[in-house]
Each structure stands twice: as C-alpha cells, then as structure tokens.
C-alpha cells in the first residue's frame with residue numbers, strides 16, 4: 001500500500017524530531033534535571049502561546065471546506081486549549097507563580113516569532129496550508145508525550161505534563177487532524193504541496209526552538 005501523505009511528511013522532519021528528543025529540556029523532564037525555573041518560564045510562555053494558537057485554530061476552522069472539519073477545529077480552539085490552560089494554571093500554582101506575575105509576562109522573541117508566523121499563514125494562506133502549519137503543535141507533542149510516558153519522571157509536576165500529552169485521548173485528537181490533512185492532500189497542486197511541506201517544517205523547527213527558549217529562559221536583548 002502507498003505510504004500516506006502524513007507519513008511522508010513526518011519522515012521529512014525526522015532530523016528535527018530526533019533533535020527534540022535529545023534536547024536537554026526534554027531529557028531533563030524524564031531524568032529530573034530540568035531546572036524548575038526553566039520549566040516555570042516555559043509554562044508561562046506556553047500559556048501566552050496557547051491563546052494565539054487558539055486564534056489560529058479558529059481561523060483554520062473558519063476556512064474549512066466541510067462542516068465536520070469546521071466543527072473539529074472550532075472545538076479544538078475552545079476545548080483542547082482550555083484543558084491545556086487548566087494544566088498550566090495548576091502547574092503555575094505549584095511552581096509558586098502568582099496570577100499577577102503570569103499576567104505580567106510578555107512573549108519571548110521565539111514565542112512571538114512562532115505565533116506571528118502561525119497567524120500570518122492561517123490568515124494569508126490556503127486552508128491546506130493552515131492545516132499544515134498548525135499540525136506540528138499537535139503531532140510533535142503527542143509523539144513526545146508517548147515517548148516520555150514510557151520513560152517516566154521522578155518529578156510529579158513533570159509527570160503531570162507528560163501524562164497530558166502522552167494520553168490516549170490527546171492521541172485521538174491528533175489522529176483526527178492527521179486524517180484531515182491526508183484528506184485535503186488529495187487535491188493539492190505541486191505548488192501548494194510544497195508550501196504545506198515548508199510550513200510544516202518551519203513550525204516543527206519552532207517547536208524545537210520553543211523548548212530551547214524555555215530552557216535558556218530567553219529574553220529580549222533590549
């Protein structure tokens with residue numbers, strides 16, 4: 001049987017995925033060496049990221065060609081993100097970060113660059129490009145979550161984070177989006193196919209960069 005569009009897309013980022021699994025943020029979640037401050041910084045930035053990501057999903061929903069795809073992306077914008085934000089609120093409390101401190105945080109350079117790229121693509125590109133650009137956020141976390149679930153963690157907070165993304169329910173959500181990309185891929189021109197692949201690779205790179213941003217507690221130089 002011919003390999004699916006999505007399988008080939010995943011293979012095209014195998015170098016990035018390997019680099020993600022080897023990143024000290026990720027290895028530190030399972031061996032417990034990730035500094036708490038790096039994790040707290042990441043969680044705070046991710047809460048900001050998810051607000052913009054929800055906007056991106058709502059934009060993809062508004063351009064979906066079928067009612068079922070529109071419902072899927074709209075419900076992810078509302079519900080999947082709400083579940084993740086709830087996890088962040090709990091984690092921030094456990095990390096001793098007040099709501100006021102969290103509200104004062106501004107997006108770090110990588111966060112702003114990633115969300116700006118997402119929003120520009122979903123607003124200016126085709127529906128297929130929109131699906132391709134939002135997919136790494138779903139897919140990479142699900143794969144990382146499953147991998148880390150196998151390895152475990154000595155830290156209860158890190159275990160909770162891992163359990164969210166390694167969960168079967170999260171995997172099912174991701175599988176629906178992958179299936180939608182495979183459906184949409186059937187009607188792509190060569191040019192549009194190249195754009196989808198480019199966007200998918202770019203946001204996969206941003207996923208690596210987002211962990212690096214958290215690890216280094218990246219700040220604006222000026």
Ligand SMILES: Cc1ncc(CN)c(N)n1
Nearest residue numbers: 046049084137138141210
């Ligand atoms: C940056 C980022 N990428 C992906 C996810 C998982 N939805 C997330 N919470 N944050």
